[in-house]
Amino acid sequence: MSNKSVWSRLPLHLFLIAAVGVIAYSNSFHVPFIFDDEGSITSNNVIKDLHRFLYDDGYLHNPRRFLGYLTVALNYRFGALDVTGYHVVNLAIHIGTGVLTYLLARLTLSTPTLRRDGDDTGTSWFIPLFAALLFVAHPVQTQAVTYVIQRLASLATLFFVASIASYAKARLLQDESSRPFAVKPICFYVLALATAGCAMKTKEIAFTLPFVVVLYEFLFFRMTAAKKILFLLPVALTVLIVPLSLLGTNKPIGQLISDVTAVTRVDSELSRLDYLFTQFPVIATYLRLLVLPVGQNLDYDFPVYHSLASVPVLGSLLLLMALFGAALLLWYRSRDTRTAPEFRLIAFGILWFFITISVESSVIPIADVIFEHRVYLPSVGAFIALAAVFSICFKGAVSRTAVATAGIVVLALTATSFARNQVWGSELSLWGDAVRKSPQKARPHYNLALALEKAGRLDESLQQALIATRLSPKEANPYNLIGTIFGKKGDYDRAIAALSQAVKLDPALAEAQVNLGDAYRLKRMLPQAMEQYQAAMKQRPTDASIYHKIGITFALQQNLPKAAVFFQCAASLDPSTPQYRLDLMRAQAGAQAK
Incomplete structure (x- = not known):
């Protein structure tokens, strides 16, 4: 198939990326706010007044993620709590990141180490397009796109990829220019720095961006060491943005990076070593999901490992070491100009994956050891590598068979994303799915109980809440829900017993204190009711x-x-x-x- 065919045209590529994204997420626009959306959006008063957000509390609320929350505040300003607007923005970010992935891959294939003059195989457009379509269509992305507040991950990725692509464009223009300080390269270089700063003020995962830029410069451009330092130093200095943003915070770094609020998180005390051991199988799970996206789950019941000698830990470590070693081998072989340019591109994609996954999957303990949205940024490199591997399988030539096979893969992934978004369609279906896949974990049962209680299905809600208390007897929230249910049934004695247990387990849980006060008041035990209300008032003045x-x-x-x-x-x-x-x-x- 000729590189000059209709398939090689840029407008068609952009249309295909957008169309696949819209089809995959066409049933997601009415997915309700769930899980951490409550604390970050629906009950977050800071984002409900745009003027206050911009000039008063917005930056103080979360300086580390100011830009991400700014977009949420803008959504609220123009649509209040109409969830459709939030999903439209999330999808636009996702499609935008897909387009940037396409542009980055295309620019990379034009760099001095990969460019092949007179190349008519079509790989210069096929690899970027297939990588972008994989990124947009893949169901592993649904958590980062359909789960509203995970916009922080997707928006940070948008800025991250934009920064790398801008840097690549600046370097390509600089190589073509005869002047050392041409205007166009400088403009793109400034854009790279600006988007790097935006990424780091959206989510901490962008901390790895300067390291990816250094890798990119090392792999794809030729320049004297002095000039490399001149280009890389300003980008390298952006690495200070995230650590400086963390200054003055009293919480552990793992808690700051975590995406789940204290209200719905089951806390766990993990040592750095145990977390690292656990992350080896977690990363292997992410890789498995990228290749075979089955068994997706919002709330995995993932075991914590305490020894390197554990079979899942050791086996996963060997797999990751083999993959990392393959990246180094491919890079080494790619130094021979006679080898396929895809070798170096595969190495870059693999190394991108390992670098960008390191913030949330290394030695910084986070209470929840696995969440699918954490693979959103690493998947950019993974999909570029997979597209390059696919090209090699077809001997670097874009035939009709290659295009048809790629089309079938993209269609299958799009259909799977659509089906996964059906599960996200309601809290009942989503948490019902999580309960089936994590039956021995308390949190899915508790959240399903909340969803059932909202739907008025009190007996079923009570059953799920009781299961949650059995699985996690030290958690206060399920007892609070049980008390609320008994209160609605008019059984105030049982309500008082359950709510008293909730307050005993968590004396700072104001909601339980208020509900206990209500139960006492309805039983006309007014002094006891007053005591609980006053305690709650101290928590929520x-x-x-x-x-x-x-x-x-x-x-x-x-x-x-x-x-x-x-x-x-x-x-x-x-x-x-x-x-x-x-x-x-x-x-x-x-x-x-x-």
């Missing part, structure tokens, strides 16, 4: 609903003046709720009548 409940309790005690004071506080904190103002007027009228 700006929560208007707690002040309102205290006001109701005072009113039930016939203390209308104090009730009016707390109703006034509630109305001041939340003027948008008319009930607070109405109860205030009633309490004031009642107090005056006395």
Whole structure:
């Protein structure tokens, strides 16, 4: 197939990348907010006032991920909590990253070490297009795209790839220019630095970007050592952005990198060595998912390993060492100009994978040892390498057979992504899927119980919550949910017992204190109710609903003046709720009548 055929045209390539992305995620636009979306979006007051976000609390809320949360604040400004707008932006980011993956691969094949003058095999367009289509269509990406707040991972990847591509373009233009300080190369170089900074202010995974740039320069360009240092030094200095952003934080680095809030996370104390041992099988699982995407799960019940001698650990380590060794061997062989240029491209893709996975899969312990969205950035290199391997399998020539085979692979992956997004369609289906795949893990059962409780299926919810308490008896949240369910059923004695256990396990869980106060109030045990409300108020001093409940309790005690004071506080904190103002007027009228 000629390189000049219709298949080699850039507009068609961009259209195909976008079309595959839209088809794969066409059923994801109404997927609800789930899991960590609650703490980051639906109950996050910081993102609900754009002016406040930009000029007051936005940067203080999370300086390490300011740009990511800025996009969330903009989504809220223009669409409030209409989930469709968030998914449209996430898909646009995903398709944009796919396009950048295509451009990066295409630029890379034009670099001095890979360029083959007079090459008419078609690999210069086929490898970039196939890599981009694999990236956009692959179902392993669904967690980073369909799970709204994982925009932080996908947006950081967008900036990351944009930075590498801009650097590649700057270097290519510089090589072509006869002037040492031509305008176009400088513009692209500045763009590379700017997008590097944006990536690092979106998520900490971008810390590895300068290392990938150094690798890219080393593999694909020829220049004196002095000039290499001149080009690389400004990029290398961006490595300081993430560590400087972490200064002043009191939390462990692993907790800062983690994507799951304390409300829904099952904490675990892992040593650095145990985490490292566990990550060898985790990375092997990521690689397996990239090649064979079956058995995907939002919440894996992944075992923690404590010894290098464990068969899964040792076997995975040997696999990773073999893959790393293959990358070095391919790089070594590619120094011979007679070898296929794909060799060096495969080496680059493999090394990209290992470098970019290192932030979340090395010696920094994170409570959740595996999440599929963590492979989103590493997959860029993996898919470039896979596309190059595919090209070699067809002897570097783009035949109709090669195009047809690649098309079948992309169609199959697109259909699988569509099917996976069906699972994401509701909290019930998503957590039901997780429970089936992780039956011995408490968190999926708890989250399924929450979803069932929202749907009004209280008996089923209670059953799942009880399973969660059995699997993780020291977790307070399932007991809080059990108490809430019993309260809705009118069984206040059981509600008080369960909620008391929740408060005992986690004295800082304000939600359980409020619910316990409600149960006591409905049983007319008003002093006990007041005690719980006041404890919750200390945890949440700006929560208007707690002040309102205290006001109701005072009113039930016939203390209308104090009730009016707390109703006034509630109305001041939340003027948008008319009930607070109405109860205030009633309490004031009642107090005056006395």
